[in-house]
Structures are given as C-alpha cells and as structure tokens.
Amino acid sequence: MRRLFLLISLLMMVGSLDVSALDLRVVVYDEAGEPIPYATIKVKSIDGSKVLTGGVTRDDGSFTLQIEQHQLPVLLEASLIGFTPKEVRCESSTDYKIILQESALELAELSVTASRITHRMVAGGISTSIEASPLANLSDVYSVLRGVPLVEIEGTEVRVAGKGTPIIYINDRLMTDPNQLRNLKPYLIRDIEVLTNPGARYSSSAESVIKIYTKREQGTGLSGEVKLDLNNQISSPMGYQPYLRLNYRLNNWDFFTSVMYKDEQTNHSFPSLRTHGKTDQSEWINQSTTKHKEGVQTQEYTIGVNYEDEVQSAGFRYRIAADKEDSWMFSDLTSNHLRPTPEAVERYFGKSQTLKPWNASHRPNLYYLRRFGDWKAQIDLDYFQTGMSHSTERAAEGHTEAYELSGVENSHGAKYQSAGGRLDISGPLWGGRLEMGGEYTKVHNRFYNHLDASLSLTDLDTEQREQLLALYLEYQRKIASEWSATAGLRMEHLENKYIDKGVLDPDKSHTTTNLFPTLAVSGRLWGVRTELSFRSRINRPSYVQLQPQYLYVSRYEYKVGDPNLKDAIDYSTSLTLSKSWLTTILSHIYSRDCLTPETALFTDPTTGVVRPYITLYKTVNAPPHHALSAAIVASPTIKWWKPTFTLRLSKMIGYDLWNFEERITNRKPTLALSVANQLTLPGEISMVFNVGYTPFGNEDNMEFTAPILTSYAEISKQWLKEKNLLTTLSISNLFNTTHSVRTATRYSVMESTEHVPPRIAFTISYRFNSSKDKYQGTGALESVIDRMNAGHD
Structure with a gap:
C-alpha cells in the first residue's frame, strides 16, 4: 500500500512540473x-x-x-x-x-470514415465509444469486445483481465441468456463500459461488469434470426449448434420465442501428471498420461410476451432447458512406492465412463417497470428448478489394456431449487442520481453420492437450505466542473443450513452479515482522465464445493468438498489514468479466505488414518495476502488497422507456499502480454488476429513452469444488400496451447501439463427485419445459478 501511494505522489509531482502548459x-x-x-x-x-x-x-x-x-x-x-x-x-x-x-449537404452524400476510438472515464471503469468507429464495422459482438481495453475473449467466453468472468448488462438489463450477447449487431452498439470496480447496486460477488448500450431498432411485424454454428476440435467429431429466434411486434406488444440445440465433443489430454507425495511413514511418486473425451448435448426453448408504453413496461418469460453428458477417460499410470520399503514400479491402465442422462430445468421470470417522471422502479420475480440429476460412473483397471482387475461403479446427483425477488429504484436527487433497492433469494438443494463398496467410503445424503437478504444504496453526482463521485453501500445477510440425512448439523451451518462499501472519484487531472476507486466483494463457494462427497477419479486420485469453507472477501483499490489512446491501471487487492484448489493427503474418513500413495484434490481457504498489479493498454488507430496492446504485471505478497519442508516466501510476479488486431477491409470483410503470451507467473498456489501462448484468428464477411447474411470462419489455439503448472504443499508436489488442441469454427447466420423484443426483466437468481453450475469440473 505504501508503494502505491508513493507512486500516486510521484505522478502528481510529475504533473505539477508542467508550469508552461495552458x-x-x-x-x-x-x-x-x-x-x-x-x-x-x-x-x-x-x-x-x-x-x-x-x-x-x-x-x-x-x-x-x-x-x-x-x-x-x-x-x-x-x-x-x-x-x-x-x-x-x-x-x-x-x-x-x-x-x-x-x-446544406445531405449526409447520404458524404463518405464517413471512422478514424479513432474514444474512451472516457465512468464510475468504476472505462467506457469505449463503438459507433462511428472501426469496431462498428466488424462481423459480430465478440470481435468488437476483443477491441475493447481489458476484455479478453476465448471462443465465446468473455473475461476481464485480472477480474475473471464479468456480469453482463445490455441496455441496463442483466443478460440471462448467452444468445442475447451473440445476437447483438456491431453497427447498433453505441458504447461498451468495462467496470473493474462495480458499485453497490451489483452483487457483492461481481468482480467485474460489462455494460453494453445499443441504438434501438425500429420496426413492427415478424422479425427473427436463424443461425448455424459448426465447430471441430482436432481429433473430435464435428459439433453443431442451430439457433432460431422469432419476434412478432404488434403496437406495444411483443411475442417472442427461441429454440437452440447444441451437440459438441471436446478432447483434453494431459501428457504428464506427476505427483510426489511424502509422509512420516511413506513416500511415493505417481506419474500418468491421461486423455479425456466429453460429449455434451443441450436444448433450450424460450417463450415470452412483453408490453411497453411511455410510462411502464411488463413481461413474462418462461425457459425450459435440458442437458445430457457422456464422458470417457483413459489413463496410463505408473506408481513408484519409495518408502517404507522400495517396491517394484507398478503400471496400471485405466478407463472410465460417466453417463448423465437428460435432465431438465425450468425458469419462469416476471417483471414490472414503472416510470414516475425522471424516476423509475422495477420489480423482478424469478424461479429456478432442476430435476434430480443422476450420473453413473463405471471404471475398470488392469496391468494391461485388457483391464483384468475388478472395476468400480459409483453414482451421484443433485437437485436445485430456488426462488427470488428484486426491487430497483433510481432517479435524480440533489443534483445527482440515486440508486437503491434490495433482493431476497431462497435456496433448497439436495445431493446424494453412492460409492462402490470396495472403496470403503461413506455415502452422502444431504440438503442445503439458504436464505439471502441484500440491500443497497448508491449515489452519484458531480463535485466540480470536471469531477464526479460515486459512493455506495451494500449489505448481505446469509443464513445457510446443512442437513445430513434429515438432521440439521449446526457445526456445518452458519449465519453471516457483511457490508460492502464502494467509492469512486473521477475527473481530469492536468489533462489526464483520472479515477481512484475502492470496492469490496465476496466470492462464495459453489454448492458442490460445500458437499463432503468423495468423487472417484482413479485408483490413486479423489476429489472432495468441505461444508466449512468460508466465503472469500476482497478489498480492491484502483487508480486509472487515461489520455488519448493510452490507459494505465494500478491496483492493490487485499484477499481474505481466498478459495483456491489444492492437493492434500487422503485421510480415511472412518478411521482417521492416512491412506498412502493417494492424492486428494480439494478447495481450501488461503491465508490473507496482498496483490499489486499494473496494466498499460494502448489502443491506437492506423487507418484500417486497429491494434490493442496490453501489458499486465502482477505480484502476490504474503501468499507463502510449502514445498515439503521448504517455505517459499518470495513468489515470482506474473507477466502477461497480448496484442488484439482488428482489420476492416473493403468488400464488407473484417479480420481478427489476437495473440497472448505469459512467459512466467504465479496464480494462487500454482506456478506456471513453462510459457503460455494463446491465439485466435477470424475472418468474416457480410453479404446481400442489407448485410443480412453473415459468414465467419475462426480458429483458436492455433499454436497448440500447452499449460504447465506446479502445485506445492507440505505433503505433495504436483506437476501437470495440459495440451489444448486447435478448434475450428464456422458460423452462418441470416436475420430478417430488425425489431427485437423489448423484454427488460433482469431476474433475481443469477449469482445463485452461477454457484449451482460451478464446481463440477
């Protein structure tokens, strides 16, 4: 912290030396x-x-x-x-x-050429103007986002550099369906805001927010879009995803529906996974090569109706989705037992298949929005429920690929159910703008896990009941001609009850109340757009991570959850400086109880005795630590070429590791470099080529032991007179990405190498007319559903 304030002081001193400026x-x-x-x-x-x-x-x-x-x-x-x-x-x-x-000239007779992309400071982040810039001519929204500072895109996955997966809003409406993002047309996007320090109105678990504002499309009658995505990962079958969206507008009414089906297979290979374990009584080295194949099928259907006039808007939407998963894993393992007495190296061949049949989820959503002059209020009611999922795993092993040793059969599943409501009120007050509201969610989840009797482990039959009440207040106003301030406070009260076989377990239940303040001051300092902001946030464990169920990976590998995991809390302070096409961001984060994956010894839950030669994968709360980071983003425009250069350097302080008896106190920093290239060519053709390079670094308790190189290339073209037809060809991981990491603890050191093969994708889409539904429901269960989906890897 002292270094950060020293740097701020130096920047101010440098600015004060410019006495000749006017x-x-x-x-x-x-x-x-x-x-x-x-x-x-x-x-x-x-x-x-x-x-x-x-x-x-x-x-x-x-x-x-x-x-x-x-x-x-x-x-x-x-x-x-x-x-x-x-x-x-x-x-x-x-x-x-x-x-x-x-x-007197008609605009239609003018030839307009965009020459630069403008950025401006907003509370908690940066806003990029898209309209009348080269980005508006690109083929799809993901290409546009690749040109926005701090945004990272891999396929259709959106991240904010150093801030993880963001919550996305489109015209101030929370995005609840990824298709809402895919369907955005670049030429209709007005601005994109990237908030690295979101205010109090956002969930306390939101580490970053992306807000996209578009120009409204006019039109009545029937409109829609049909799209087909084809993708192929090397050595995998062709995947495909058809999508259809229809909307019928009649005066103030919208009637809409959409259908999506997805069938995709992916391959992951771990050429090397080496675990060195050691206790007082034993020592061993397990080394394996693993190949993993996964097939996922998803179908989703949405229907809804919406009404909007000058003073109010209301709508209902119902979505039913179902998914099915099949996965296969093949491994070649050698186990070398060094102590108490050296033994001959044993070799095991293993194969396993996990089958998860179709399981459906239902999510109705209802909202009502009312305007009172310059004020508006909105209420959302949300419900989500899945059926009880059933995953069956069959595994066999052998000293040969005949798998002559006895196999095991395990099964596990979960059922999720939640309901919630949200109220948001906003409007002008005392020369500024006030936003306030609250939300309430109630969760009832059930889990079961049945392991093969030969593994000598207890089964699981638990329930998790949770209630969350959140209230927030945020106020923004100008404090000088070129300065503004935003201050907010969010309160969250959580009650979590853990029920084991129908009996409440008070030792594994907890009640917490947290306050999350936010503050941002922004303006112009010596000609430089400047913002200083502070925010606190929470990261709650996923519901699966809170279950003490043992999941069988292989003869020498298991996964387990922990109901006593604490919520992780971060306190972030950032200084952002921006001038013309150059932006600098300096930040300090203090983390408490950070959630991090770890390897550990396997202690038998019934006898309390350590089982040798076995590695246990689990999530733990890390000790308190600090992180300093600096990022420089340059986004010049050179005729038809729009590059974005990003350099980010970060370092953890106080996150010590144990490599057996050796304590590692001075962790290496992490350096990440990236170049995003956008090229707008004649003939309605656009090209993208992005490269990222991380030569070294540490993330939580993992160390990158080899450089990481990522890449993405895309070419797209718009066809027909109205540009209604779009074709896109892309390839990711062009250079066969490899991730090599080391995880060290007091009792084990794991080194793994993962190979990610290239993936080629082709998309063709056709849209007719231009009007879309005006549904403005935001939902009230996004953070809850995120915790349901996380933790299954």
Missing part, C-alpha cells in the same frame, strides 16, 4: 443553443498549416485542451458531420464558445 476550454453549441457532443476539436497553428493537438467534446459539448503557452496565438476548429466547420482565433487562456450551423 488549458483552453471549448464549448460547442448548435444554432438552437443545445450542446453538441462528440464534435471534433483541433488546435492549429495560426496559419492553419499544422495541427498541434485535438480532441472530442463530451456529452455537455465541452472539452478542455492543453497546449504550450509559447504556442499562442492559435486557431480552434470545431467540426462534426452534418455541420459546417468553424474556426476561432485564440490569443489567451479563456473559455471559448463555438456555434456550428447545419450543413
């Missing part, structure tokens, strides 16, 4: 006296031959430009498509007012 404030209006946002301002030499600096006006039509004192006098030029450019002579430091007149 700030010129310009406000641009139209003939009616209305401010003109996004007008281009240029400062030119008095003869007009040289442009000294420039910028773009803000929403209030103002912009502050910085030049050197000795350059006076200069010319100020304001221009915007649809208006006649105008120049003003500037001889001193004062405020200048420029009035633009509408041009």
